[in-house]
Amino acid sequence: METQNLDTSLPGVRLLQNWVRQRTPLRIRFPGGEQLEGCLDWQDPEFLALRPASAQQPVLIRRSALETIQPLE
16 A cells, blocks of 8 residues: 655645644534534544544544535634
């Protein structure tokens, strides 16, 4: 499996990393209408790790599976 690096020159990558640092509460929506809320723990080229408020472990979300990400604040 080939490893890809995040392109930190992309504004979307920088914004997500800012939300990780600030522990910004987010809502992630999926094409079928399902949504999850929580804070991002980390991102890599393929996944986002979203930790719901009451969870001890993050949920891994494949970037290609999501529709929108928006801050709740």
